[in-house]
Amino acid sequence: MSKKLEGKIAVVTGGGRGVGRAISETLAEQGATVVVAVRTANYGENTVADIIAKGGNATLFSGLHLGDRSSCTALIDDTISRHGGIDILVLCAADAPYCPIVAMSDEDFDALFKTNVYSTFWLTKDAIPHLIKSKSGRVVYISSTAGNGLNSPGIVPYSASKAAVNAFARGVAIEYARTGITCNVVNPGLIASDRAQERMSGDQLNMISAAFPVPRPGTSEEIARAVSFLVQPESSYITGTAVVVDGGATLGAVNFQE
Numbered sequence: 001m002s003k004k005l006e007g008k009i010a011v012v013t014g015g016g017r018g019v020g021r022a023i024s025e026t027l028a029e030q031g032a033t034v035v036v037a038v039r040t041a042n043y044g045e046n047t048v049a050d051i052i053a054k055g056g057n058a059t060l061f062s063g064l065h066l067g068d069r070s071s072c073t074a075l076i077d078d079t080i081s082r083h084g085g086i087d088i089l090v091l092c093a094a095d096a097p098y099c100p101i102v103a104m105s106d107e108d109f110d111a112l113f114k115t116n117v118y119s120t121f122w123l124t125k126d127a128i129p130h131l132i133k134s135k136s137g138r139v140v141y142i143s144s145t146a147g148n149g150l151n152s153p154g155i156v157p158y159s160a161s162k163a164a165v166n167a168f169a170r171g172v173a174i175e176y177a178r179t180g181i182t183c184n185v186v187n188p189g190l191i192a193s194d195r196a197q198e199r200m201s202g203d204q205l206n207m208i209s210a211a212f213p214v215p216r217p218g219t220s221e222e223i224a225r226a227v228s229f230l231v232q233p234e235s236s237y238i239t240g241t242a243v244v245v246d247g248g249a250t251l252g253a254v255n256f257q258e
Contacts, residue, residue, distance in 0.1 A: 003031035004232055009083045011035045011075065011127070013064065013119075014093025016043030018193035019142060022220035023090055023227050028056030030228065032088065035079050037061040039093075059083075066093055066119035067111055076126040086130040088231050091120055092142040094161075098154045109157055116161035120168055124183075128176065137181040138231040139172060141165050142223070145187045145246050166242060173240030182239035186226045189246025192217040213248030 010027045014020030015036035021043075024034045028051040036051075038044035041062035051058040061078055065071040079086055095115040099108070120141060131137025146155055147162030165185070172183040189212075192205050205217045226243045229235060244250060 005088070006031035008032040008087040008231075009035070009079065009085055010088035010090065010231070011037060011079055011086055011123075012090045012092060013037045013066070013075075013123070014142075016040065016047050018195045019188065019191060019220045019223045020092040021047050022224035023092060023142075024058065025051060025054075025056075026221070026224040026228050027088065027090075027231070028058055029054070033057040033059070033083060035059055035061055035075075035083070037064045037075050037093070039064050039066075064093070066095075066116075067114035069118075069122055072119055072122040073126055076123065076130070080130060085133060086127050087134040087136065088138045088140075089123065089127045089131065090140045090142070090227055090231075091123060093119075094142070096155070096158050099157070100154055101156050104157055112157055113161055113164075116158070117164045117168070120165050124168075124172060128181070131181050132176070132179045135180045136233065136236065137176075137179070138235075139169075139181060139183040140227050140230050141169050141183075141185045142227075143169075143185045143187050143242070145189045145244060145250050147187060148242075169242075170240045177239055180236075182230070182236065184230045184239060185242040186223060186230070187242050187244045187246070188218065188223050189244070189249045190217045191220060191223060193220045209247065209249070212246075213251060216247065218245060218247060 010032040012024045015024040016038035024036050028034045036044045036047050044060045044062050048058040048060045061075050143165045144162040146159040147166045169183050169185045190209050209217045226245050
């Protein structure tokens with residue numbers, strides 16, 4: 001794989017497992033030094049160790065609590081202290097509780113928005129001065145097709161938080177396009193990440209995706225490749241948009257005739 005990101009510093013939240021880990025590994029393969037930001041240290045330690053074992057560069061920031069302003073500030077400050085700058089910011093970590101509206105408390109709703117939306121504001125705000133210095137800063141938010149497309153009972157508050165993230169990305173793209181920063185969103189559909197497989201069996205994932213135009217769940221690596229495209233130098237004319245990686249699910253179910 002080409003080293004188009006050689007010399008770049010990339011921060012990836014949720015970089016220790018699932019989609020976040022795949023993103024961390026892919027960016028490291030392309031030459032970036034990746035700050036693997038996680039809440040649980042052992043996930044991040046394993047990811048960093050694997051990247052280094054493969055000849056890449058990565059450092060760990062553990063104990064990240066997205067719902068806490070000071071924790072988000074500490075991630076950016078620590079990155080600057082260790083690496084001197086930020087070129088790429090990928091916000092992947094999020095909370096996705098399954099809870100009907102009437103069963104969700106005000107406190108849980110507030111916590112969800114702090115984790116998914118406030119953290120997007122906090123981390124982006126703190127990173128922007130450094131992304132401007134980069135002169136080719138890249139911001140990518142991992143959102144969801146539930147944000148502005150598919151929805152289902154039990155994830156309405158989560159969907160609302162992702163719609164907010166999508167709107168925020170468009171605003172950042174407009175405000176900072178003249179500085180060289182691009183800001184885009186990747187909207188995954190049904191992805192067979194390790195976290196998804198903790199909630200659903202392989203048979204359930206396959207059953208849900210059977211009517212998709214591409215009749216299978218996606219992989220974490222497919223999301224990582226979309227992120228990789230958006231942070232490449234060649235993507236400098238793409239900003240304020242959403243790349244949907246869902247096997248065509250948002251197009252509607254397809255009943256192919258044999």
